[in-house]
Amino acid sequence: MMDSQTKAEPMRVLVTGGSGLVGKAIEHVVKQEGGCLEGEQWTFLSSKEANLVDLQQTRAVFEKYRPTHVIHLAAKVGGLYLHMKENLHFLRDNLRINDNVLQTSHERGVTKVVSCLSSCIFPDKTTYPIDESMIHNGPPHDSNFGYSHAKRMIDIQNRGYFAQHGRHYTAVIPTNVYGPYDNFNFENGHVLSALMHKTYAAKKEGTPLQVWGSGTPRRQFIYSLDVARLFLWVLREYDEIDPIILSVGEEEELPIKDAVEMIADALDFKGQIVFDTSKSDGQMKKTASNAKLRRYLPDFTFTPLSEGIKKTCDWFVNNYDIART
Amino acid sequence: ASEEAFKPDSVTPALSGGMGHNSPNLLWEACGSNSLFSLLLPSPHFSPCVRAQMGDRKVDQNGPMRVLVTGGTGLVGRAIEHVVKEEGGAREGEEWIFLSSKDANLMDMGETRAVFQKHQPTHIIHLAAMVGGLFKNMRANLDFWRNNIYINDNVLQAAHEVDAVRVVSCLSTCIFPDKTTYPIDETMIHNGPPHESNYGYAYAKRMIDVHNRAYHQKHGRCYTAVIPTNVFGPHDNFNIEDGHVLPGLIHKAYIAQKEGSPLVVWGSGTPRRQFIYSLDLAHLFLWVLREYHEVDPIILSVGEEDEVSIKEAAEAVVEALGFKGQVTYDTTKSDGQFKKTASNAKLLQHHPNFTFTPFKQALKQTCDWFVANYDNARK
Numbered sequence: 001m002m003d004s005q006t007k008a009e010p011m012r013v014l015v016t017g018g019s020g021l022v023g024k025a026i027e028h029v030v031k032q033e034g035g036c037l038e039g040e041q042w043t044f045l046s047s048k049e050a051n052l053v054d055l056q057q058t059r060a061v062f063e064k065y066r067p068t069h070v071i072h073l074a075a076k077v078g079g080l081y082l083h084m085k086e087n088l089h090f091l092r093d094n095l096r097i098n099d100n101v102l103q104t105s106h107e108r109g110v111t112k113v114v115s116c117l118s119s120c121i122f123p124d125k126t127t128y129p130i131d132e133s134m135i136h137n138g139p140p141h142d143s144n145f146g147y148s149h150a151k152r153m154i155d156i157q158n159r160g161y162f163a164q165h166g167r168h169y170t171a172v173i174p175t176n177v178y179g180p181y182d183n184f185n186f187e188n189g190h191v192l193s194a195l196m197h198k199t200y201a202a203k204k205e206g207t208p209l210q211v212w213g214s215g216t217p218r219r220q221f222i223y224s225l226d227v228a229r230l231f232l233w234v235l236r237e238y239d240e241i242d243p244i245i246l247s248v249g250e251e252e253e254l255p256i257k258d259a260v261e262m263i264a265d266a267l268d269f270k271g272q273i274v275f276d277t278s279k280s281d282g283q284m285k286k287t288a289s290n291a292k293l294r295r296y297l298p299d300f301t302f303t304p305l306s307e308g309i310k311k312t313c314d315w316f317v318n319n320y321d322i323a324r325t
Numbered sequence: 326a327s328e329e330a331f332k333p334d335s336v337t338p339a340l341s342g343g344m345g346h347n348s349p350n351l352l353w354e355a356c357g358s359n360s361l362f363s364l365l366l367p368s369p370h371f372s373p374c375v376r377a378q379m380g381d382r383k384v385d386q387n388g389p390m391r392v393l394v395t396g397g398t399g400l401v402g403r404a405i406e407h408v409v410k411e412e413g414g415a416r417e418g419e420e421w422i423f424l425s426s427k428d429a430n431l432m433d434m435g436e437t438r439a440v441f442q443k444h445q446p447t448h449i450i451h452l453a454a455m456v457g458g459l460f461k462n463m464r465a466n467l468d469f470w471r472n473n474i475y476i477n478d479n480v481l482q483a484a485h486e487v488d489a490v491r492v493v494s495c496l497s498t499c500i501f502p503d504k505t506t507y508p509i510d511e512t513m514i515h516n517g518p519p520h521e522s523n524y525g526y527a528y529a530k531r532m533i534d535v536h537n538r539a540y541h542q543k544h545g546r547c548y549t550a551v552i553p554t555n556v557f558g559p560h561d562n563f564n565i566e567d568g569h570v571l572p573g574l575i576h577k578a579y580i581a582q583k584e585g586s587p588l589v590v591w592g593s594g595t596p597r598r599q600f601i602y603s604l605d606l607a608h609l610f611l612w613v614l615r616e617y618h619e620v621d622p623i624i625l626s627v628g629e630e631d632e633v634s635i636k637e638a639a640e641a642v643v644e645a646l647g648f649k650g651q652v653t654y655d656t657t658k659s660d661g662q663f664k665k666t667a668s669n670a671k672l673l674q675h676h677p678n679f680t681f682t683p684f685k686q687a688l689k690q691t692c693d694w695f696v697a698n699y700d701n702a703r704k
Contacts, residue, residue, distance in 0.1 A: 086543070087538075087539045087542055087543065088536075088539035088540060088542065088543040088544075089543075091535060091536065091539050092478060092482070092536075095474060095478065095532075096478075099471065099474070099475075103471070136517065136518040137516075137517050137518070138515065138516050138517060139515040139516070145535065145538070145539075146535070146539050149532065149535045153470075153474075153528065153532075156470060156524065156525070156528050157467065157470065157471075159466070159524070160466045160467025160468075160470055160471075160525055161467055163466060163467065164465060164466070164467045164468070165467070
């Protein structure tokens with residue numbers, strides 16, 4: 001089996017979805033935190049450069065950059081309400097993106113691909129905490145079944161590429177990621193980023209903060225920079241085909257309500273907070289175990305949530321004009 | 326001689342006169358305000374289909390069907406063709422087109438769209454797939470997954486784009502969860518990982534059901550699927566390495582008989598299967614196309630009580646071919662899944678009078694066909 005990289009050659013890493021939440025965090029770690037080793041080349045792709053739903057464009061961009069390694073983040077993503085409307089779109093586009101990236105990587109002898117799953121794809125009816133062995137143990141939550149099925153298939157493809165071709169393609173499974181460069185759109189963004197934007201707007205306009213849902217669902221939040229540091233570790237050191245959950249511990253899980261209060265603190269919002277219970281709550285919990293990660297990295301320190309929220313809110317306020325809203 | 330095998334000794338009563346003389350488009354049901362009804366539906370993918378979207382249709386609501394059958398030259402496709410052409414399965418004014426891979430490579434979106442644009446079907450029976458027996462699947466799970474995902478996505482999207490009213494796709498009981506209670510039923514498809522031997526094929530086929538639900542949710546499409554158990558009959562792939570168990574056994578027994586050697590059955594012979602004759606399946610496909618209005622799939626199978634062991638099936642093949650030699654079991658070869666017992670309760674609820682061709686009779690017809698058509702059979 002041909003490899004694109006000889007033993008002495010430094011890595012040429014292509015990061016798909018490089019301008020998104022996680023991509024920007026990886027770029028920060030690579031460029032500002034010494035994440036990049038001597039001689040390595042890191043390319044951060046955005047959809048402007050190539051539409052990965054299209055095979056020809058995918059091939060062309062791989063031909064241009066000739067990567068030895070790929071961090072595959074590109075996907076059609078969104079928050080709860082967008083998913084509920086667009087399951088078909090999320091299913092079809094993500095199946096295509098993932099197959100184009102994995103197949104093109106294989107054809108070009110890419111040594112390693114690390115793709116990105118999500119804890120929202122796990123079975124809905126399940127015991128907790130969920131762990132890496134449980135991904136396929138039942139249907140996902142109905143709200144995002146299209147996205148979930150498509151993402152789960154990355155794991156199936158990884159197994160297939162290994163069994164048929166010996167490829168070491170793997171995946172990580174973060175819980176709810178947040179940070180600078182997120183999508184802060186009210187309707188389509190994820191919960192924390194949408195809430196930050198809403199709080200900012202409510203403060204400006206002197207109106208109450210309207211939180212969709214009851215505030216009781218529970219989530220584990222992971223700061224994008226922590227995800228980025230862990231991604232680099234997985235790229236260099238994690239050798240399994242089976243995926244690995246990247247998350248704070250179960251004890252860090254908290255209700256949306258608590259996160260809302262941290263955001264109000266961070267933005268110094270003093271107005272009224274109202275919970276619109278006519279809006280969907282999504283899944284009540286998706287508690288994931290980070291035991292596997294802890295076995296490998298017992299000493300990894302996560303950024304505390306209130307600190308991460310503060311940093312993200314500060315970024316948002318300072319970069320309001322360029323933020324995706 | 327080749328068509329003799331398809332002449333059933335017992336005519337399935339439900340299809341001989343019970344289809345009604347209304348407009349062939351029994352699927353078009355008036356239900357008052359379409360959009361109000363869909364607002365009331367609590368969970369889209371569990372609701373029956375009512376009015377499908379009209380869109381920019383080429384055929385009016387009361388016009389006859391134009392049915393495109395993908396995989397039309399395969400085991401099931403040929404059986405449907407027989408029922409349509411020789412048993413009055415087609416109605417006045419209907420057009421039936423049987424596609425083969427020569428007409429279009431359905432793994433390619435451009436070719437798929439072109440063939441759909443050419444024929445403008447109102448209904449599709451989607452049988453085309455990359456398929457194979459146990460040993461072929463075990464060697465190539467990735468290919469089975471990729472090729473089938475592409476075929477299915479292309480066909481469903483092309484169908485949607487030409488505003489096809491119905492698509493009936495074909496799943497299989499081999500895609501069900503491996504660790505499960507028995508009998509399996511239609512609600513259990515996604516309840517756990519499939520058997521390791523064919524996970525690529527299984528996940529790709531399961532995805533059809535996900536697509537169907539998503540097309541219904543987004544566009545109101547009534548695209549559905551059937552789930553047959555092990556199908557057998559004339560026009561199968563009788564290749565010993567790549568074919569399914571019964572045609573593989575038939576071919577092996579034929580050769581063993583010719584060469585005076587023992588019949589070597591791969592595996593222990595203990596796994597159990599429900600076998601359904603392709604002709605019976607074809608009749609049921611037509612019923613589903615015309616009468617079954619749910620997006621959720623339906624199992625098409627003989628009852629649980631008709632499950633047989635591979636050993637019993639091998640003995641039936643021996644009897645049908647008049648094989649007199651020794652039968653041995655090579656237990657070094659994989660058995661595959663031990664059982665996949667499926668419930669046909671839903672089918673019986675919808676279609677209580679359907680009669681299956683008895684197994685030995687169907688097997689005899691298949692063996693006779695194989696012997697008579699040895700030179701042309703796929704092997």
